[in-house]
Amino acid sequence: xxxxxxxxxxxxxxxxxxxxxxxxxxxxxxxxxxxxxxxxxxxxxxxxxxxxxxxxxxxxxxxxxxxxxxxxxxxxxxxxxxxxxxxxxxxxxxxxxxxxxxxxxxxxxxxxxxxxxxxxxxxxxxxxxxxxxxxxxxxxxxxxxxxxxxxxxxxxxxxxxxxxxxxxxxxxxxxxxxxxxxxxxxxxxxxxxxxxxxxxxxxxxxxxxxxxxxxxxxxxxxxxxxxxxxxxxxxxxxxxxxxxxxxxxxxxxxxxxxxxxxxxxxxxxxxxxxxxxxxxxxxxxxxxxxxxxxxxxxxxxxxxxxxxxxxxxxxxxxxxxxxxxxxxxxxxxxxxxxxxxxxxxxxxxxxxxxxxxxxxxxxxxxxxxxxx
Amino acid sequence: xxxxxxxxxxxxxxxxxxxxxxxxxxxxxxxxxxxxxxxxxxxxxxxxxxxxxxxxxxxxxxxxxxxxxxxxxxxxxxxxxxxxxxxxxxxxxxxxxxxxxxxxxxxxxxxxxxxxxxxxxxxxxxxxxxxxxxxxxxxxxxxxxxxxxxxxxxxxxxxxxxxxxxxxxxxxxxxxxxxxxxxxxxxxxxxxxxxxxxxxxxxxxxxxxxxxxxxxxxxxxxxxxxxxxxxxxxxxxxxxxxxxxxxxxxxxxxxxxxxxxxxxxxxxxxxxxxxxxxxxxxxxxxxxxxxxxxxxxxxxxxxxxxxxxxxxxxxxxxxxxxxxxxxxxxxxxxxxxxxxxxxxxxxxxxxxxxxxxxxxxxxxxxxxxxxx
Numbered sequence: 001x002x003x004x005x006x007x008x009x010x011x012x013x014x015x016x017x018x019x020x021x022x023x024x025x026x027x028x029x030x031x032x033x034x035x036x037x038x039x040x041x042x043x044x045x046x047x048x049x050x051x052x053x054x055x056x057x058x059x060x061x062x063x064x065x066x067x068x069x070x071x072x073x074x075x076x077x078x079x080x081x082x083x084x085x086x087x088x089x090x091x092x093x094x095x096x097x098x099x100x101x102x103x104x105x106x107x108x109x110x111x112x113x114x115x116x117x118x119x120x121x122x123x124x125x126x127x128x129x130x131x132x133x134x135x136x137x138x139x140x141x142x143x144x145x146x147x148x149x150x151x152x153x154x155x156x157x158x159x160x161x162x163x164x165x166x167x168x169x170x171x172x173x174x175x176x177x178x179x180x181x182x183x184x185x186x187x188x189x190x191x192x193x194x195x196x197x198x199x200x201x202x203x204x205x206x207x208x209x210x211x212x213x214x215x216x217x218x219x220x221x222x223x224x225x226x227x228x229x230x231x232x233x234x235x236x237x238x239x240x241x242x243x244x245x246x247x248x249x250x251x252x253x254x255x256x257x258x259x260x261x262x263x264x265x266x267x268x269x270x271x272x273x274x275x276x277x278x279x280x281x282x283x284x285x286x287x288x289x290x291x292x293x294x295x296x297x298x299x300x301x302x303x304x305x306x307x308x309x310x311x312x313x314x315x316x317x318x319x320x321x322x323x324x325x326x327x328x329x330x331x332x333x334x335x336x337x338x339x340x341x342x343x344x345x346x347x348x349x350x351x352x353x354x355x356x357x358x359x360x361x362x363x364x365x366x367x368x369x370x371x372x
Numbered sequence: 373x374x375x376x377x378x379x380x381x382x383x384x385x386x387x388x389x390x391x392x393x394x395x396x397x398x399x400x401x402x403x404x405x406x407x408x409x410x411x412x413x414x415x416x417x418x419x420x421x422x423x424x425x426x427x428x429x430x431x432x433x434x435x436x437x438x439x440x441x442x443x444x445x446x447x448x449x450x451x452x453x454x455x456x457x458x459x460x461x462x463x464x465x466x467x468x469x470x471x472x473x474x475x476x477x478x479x480x481x482x483x484x485x486x487x488x489x490x491x492x493x494x495x496x497x498x499x500x501x502x503x504x505x506x507x508x509x510x511x512x513x514x515x516x517x518x519x520x521x522x523x524x525x526x527x528x529x530x531x532x533x534x535x536x537x538x539x540x541x542x543x544x545x546x547x548x549x550x551x552x553x554x555x556x557x558x559x560x561x562x563x564x565x566x567x568x569x570x571x572x573x574x575x576x577x578x579x580x581x582x583x584x585x586x587x588x589x590x591x592x593x594x595x596x597x598x599x600x601x602x603x604x605x606x607x608x609x610x611x612x613x614x615x616x617x618x619x620x621x622x623x624x625x626x627x628x629x630x631x632x633x634x635x636x637x638x639x640x641x642x643x644x645x646x647x648x649x650x651x652x653x654x655x656x657x658x659x660x661x662x663x664x665x666x667x668x669x670x671x672x673x674x675x676x677x678x679x680x681x682x683x684x685x686x687x688x689x690x691x692x693x694x695x696x697x698x699x700x701x702x703x704x705x706x707x708x709x710x711x712x713x714x715x716x717x718x719x720x721x722x723x724x725x726x727x728x729x730x731x732x733x734x735x736x737x738x739x740x741x742x743x744x
Contacts, residue, residue: 091629168452205451231459259639289463
């Protein structure tokens with residue numbers, strides 16, 4: 001009855017070998033039929049719908065099970081794909097999603113990012129150097145004050161200037177006014193510099209307003225949109241990316257998503273969440289906290305994310321890693337060595353700290369990556 | 373400039389006292405301005421927008437900080453409220469949201485559950501006993517087979533019969549056909565028994581289809597809808613609950629949400645997530661894994677959820693806790709002692725296991741709670 005096409009999830013399982021194997025067997029049932037195995041009908045449900053252990057190996061400090069599921073269990077829906085991968089077992093301790101192996105037959109249901117690395121480079125007219133990215137802040141400034149900052153940042157050569165992720169529609173700087181002023185300020189700077197900086201509007205918003213804000217942003221001249229998928233839903237980000245009437249680059253922000261990665265034993269691996277899942281959700285770039293900043297990701301975890309943004313994934317485009325969070329100009333040479341050219345450096349407060357001349361700080365940042 | 377109205381979040385902070393206090397100070401900045409404190413303008417931004425430590429106390433194995441934020445930081449948006457509470461700091465280890473204290477001035481932006489405990493009791497014509505709840509499964513059965521199960525379950529006196537959370541729009545049992553057949557089957561049983569069982573359709577779906585499926589379910593005669601807020605977005609659940617053209621009870625399912633509660637040191641407390649946040653998101657009942665089943669919640673954690681479903685919260689209605697997962701008929705007396713009358717018992721596979729006569733098993737379940 002089924003196509004025979006299956007996708008695989010690699011899980012990291014804690015405990016002794018018998019415990020870990022029992023977990024793997026339990027996952028096969030919990031994530032699909034969620035029904036006493038002995039009562040299952042003896043037909044394709046038992047043989048094909050229930051997950052299947054394809055491999056079980058010992059690794060560093062844990063065991064790893066590759067479990068396959070029938071494509072049909074996901075109904076071609078991103079929400080249900082996520083549910084099969086990690087729905088109920090998110091509640092069971094000692095299970096972590098390590099990586100996804102998705103066949104073309106499953107991936108054809110997903111468009112992935114609209115722009116990806118090459119599309120974003122073309123849009124910004126930056127063929128090969130790392131891209132520069134910053135955020136407008138602090139919350140509490142007026143729309144006019146934020147727009148003045150946006151102007152200076154664009155004048156200094158920052159490629160992507162976004163709303164801070166906490167700016168939504170506060171009375172300090174209401175969405176529509178802020179987006180209009182900031183997009184205009186960046187356009188003015190572009191006319192003066194001849195460059196192609198863009199303003200990216202934060203459209204993380206109540207469910208019934210997300211699409212409308214994205215359209216408002218586009219109408220106001222924003223060059224991209226940002227959302228926190230843990231707040232609006234990963235599939236709502238997918239919807240933003242897929243919307244032909246919008247056709248704007250999409251930036252994924254990790255707010256409220258951290259609980260999936262704060263434990264080595266539970267949740268989802270950094271590479272799967274900020275790399276593979278972000279790509280499926282249509283993000284053209286995935287923001288995550290860089291190592292050595294004020295967050296706690298390790299260098300290896302950050303490298304694993306960068307790898308997942310470019311690993312082959314059928315027709316799904318490669319995207320940019322956007323390490324950010326506590327970045328400073330002093331660290332740029334070290335980070336260039338780690339990430340190479342295909343990266344978007346997100347620097348917020350660090351740009352303001354370097355000297356009192358914001359435009360000069362931006363130009364210094366730009367010089368550092370142009371010399372690379 | 374600001375109203376002076378503030379809401380409070382209690383955080384559990386790991387580490388030594390100086391470490392925990394430093395975390396509290398960091399949270400005040402990270403969750404609001406996210407900007408070097410020394411560079412903040414000396415005005416209302418520094419004095420009112422930045423979070424404020426209202427209390428800092430030592431507790432069992434950790435420290436607890438009560439931090440207040442200006443209502444205005446949330447812009448009256450549920451997504452931004454969640455972002456202020458736990459956005460970026462979800463990525464920082466050793467911080468857990470313990471509880472929320474939300475003033476009427478903030479809560480007036482939220483309608484909360486449409487039915488709540490008393491509305492659901494009136495709808496189901498069950499004035500005081502615990503309610504009975506089950507799920508149609510396993511995935512792989514046809515719509516007709518699931519409808520036949522729904523008929524038997526309603527005949528046996530189960531009040532709420534829902535799609536298993538993994539049933540969406542699979543080829544085995546497409547959404548529209550399944551919902552129509554199952555709602556009809558429950559209506560037929562109601563005509564025979566004179567009771568008021570309802571069928572609850574799972575509307576966890578791609579973002580652009582959630583509302584349409586909810587309307588289809590209503591048109592087909594479903595008496596309620598279910599969604600997993602971690603998959604569709606918490607605010608999308610709020611939108612479903614608020615929709616006057618829908619006006620159906622909303623069931624919250626914990627799939628993909630577990631990572632927030634699998635660690636005692638990180639994430640969100642059971643009571644805040646499955647109690648307070650579920651109520652704000654408009655759920656009339658909140659499903660969570662019961663203690664002693666195949667999941668790992670403790671009895672105390674389950675009791676804390678039940679307490680949070682009924683604690684005073686301005687005009688926001690009390691809701692039902694729905695413990696489920698690995699429940700059996702044998703455990704009902706113990707659970708009645710723990711939860712009392714105001715509970716919805718969710719029993720899936722356990723109902724099938726008791727004997728081969730499903731209708732008799734349901735009647736036995738019903739007898740047990742009616743005697744209470």
